[in-house]
Amino acid sequence: MNARQLWKRITAGIVRRGVGATTAALALIATFVLGGTVSGMSAAEAKPAWGWGGGGKWACSGAPVQAGYVITGYDRSGCNGAGSWYQQPAKDGMWTCSGSPVVAGYVITSYDRNGCSGIGGWRHSLARDGIMTCSGSPVAPGYVITDHLQSGCNGIGSWRHNVARDGIWTCSGSPVVPGYVITDYLQSGCGGIGAWRHNTARAGLWTCPGSPVPRGFRSTSYQVGGCHGLGAWVLARA
Numbered sequence: 001m002n003a004r005q006l007w008k009r010i011t012a013g014i015v016r017r018g019v020g021a022t023t024a025a026l027a028l029i030a031t032f033v034l035g036g037t038v039s040g041m042s043a044a045e046a047k048p049a050w051g052w053g054g055g056g057k058w059a060c061s062g063a064p065v066q067a068g069y070v071i072t073g074y075d076r077s078g079c080n081g082a083g084s085w086y087q088q089p090a091k092d093g094m095w096t097c098s099g100s101p102v103v104a105g106y107v108i109t110s111y112d113r114n115g116c117s118g119i120g121g122w123r124h125s126l127a128r129d130g131i132m133t134c135s136g137s138p139v140a141p142g143y144v145i146t147d148h149l150q151s152g153c154n155g156i157g158s159w160r161h162n163v164a165r166d167g168i169w170t171c172s173g174s175p176v177v178p179g180y181v182i183t184d185y186l187q188s189g190c191g192g193i194g195a196w197r198h199n200t201a202r203a204g205l206w207t208c209p210g211s212p213v214p215r216g217f218r219s220t221s222y223q224v225g226g227c228h229g230l231g232a233w234v235l236a237r238a
Contacts, residue, residue, distance in 0.1 A: 056088030070124060071100035074117045092126045100124075107161060108137035111154045132158045144198060145174035148191045166200045181235060182211035185228045206232040 056072065060079035065071060069087045074097050078084025088094070090103040097116035102108065106124045111134055115121020125131065127140035134153035139145060143161045148171055152158025162168065164177040171190035176182065180198045183205055189195025199205055201214045208227035213219055219233035226232020 056086050058084045058086050060084055065101050068103055069101075070094060070096040070103060072096055072116075074119055076117070090124060092124075094124050095121045096124050097121060102138050105140055106138075107131060107133040107140060109133055109153075111156055113154070127161060129161075129163045131161050133161055134158055139175050142177055143175075144168060144170040144177060146170055146190075148193060150191070164198060166198075168198050169195045170198055171195055176212055179214055180212075181205060181214065182208045183227075184208065185230055187228070201235060203235060203237050205235045207235055208232055 056069070058073075058075070058078060059065075061083040063085075065087055068089055070090045071085045072088045072094065073086030075084045075086075085097065090106060095112070095115060098120035100122070102124065105127060107127050108122045109125040109131060110123035112121040112123075122134070127143060132149065132152060135157040137159070139161060142163060144164045145159045146162045146169065147160035149158045149160075159171065164180060169186070169189060172194040174196070176198065179201055181201045182196045183199045184197035185208055186195045186197075196208065201217055203217070206223065206226050207213075207219065209230050209232075211233075213235070216238050217235050218238045220236045221234045223232045223234075
């Protein structure tokens with residue numbers, strides 16, 4: 001009996017016997033899918049994703065990833081040997097495969113080089129104040145980078161993310177949240193890579209080279225020794 005014939009028999013039984021037959025029918029469908037093929041999908045492609053249960057879908061290598069989804073499983077033998085990837089809706093703490101997109105609002109918090117069938121796995125977590133993230137993780141809007149741990153994230157390095165606030169010290173390379181300016185520099189800060197003080201923009205602040213000038217403000221007087229010798233410009237209302 002092929003898949004189409006089995007499906008017709010199951011659905012006919014549901015119609016004859018009512019909704020009460022649905023549970024048994026679905027169990028029979030699952031047994032058939034996992035034990036054979038349906039619409040060209042192999043049994044390997046129908047299995048649960050690495051580290052997580054169902055709720056997603058398998059797609060061939062190169063297929064686009066649906067918005068809000070991440071890649072959580074890899075099957076080298078899928079799609080007639082081309083390889084297939086399991087896509088699931090993003091969840092807090094979910095492990096994903098190397099190359100998976102990072103959904104907006106999420107950061108990467110851990111790395112397992114043996115994960116996802118040996119190609120490497122990355123843990124995705126919702127951004128929150130004080131969270132440590134792996135090198136290469138995106139920075140969620142409204143957050144800055146405030147600390148660095150060279151040995152973190154299984155040796156690839158990790159960075160602390162905090163919600164921006166007035167007077168916070170950030171690491172070199174941190175984004176500057178809209179409405180903030182850079183007002184001071186400490187060469188030894190952030191584990192030796194350098195740190196920059198962020199303040200909410202207001203008239204009279206001295207700002208460092210490279211600081212943004214928010215809308216409604218302008219840079220005026222220059223001080224050679226400002227910003228610990230880098231030079232500084234005073235912020236004034238436009």
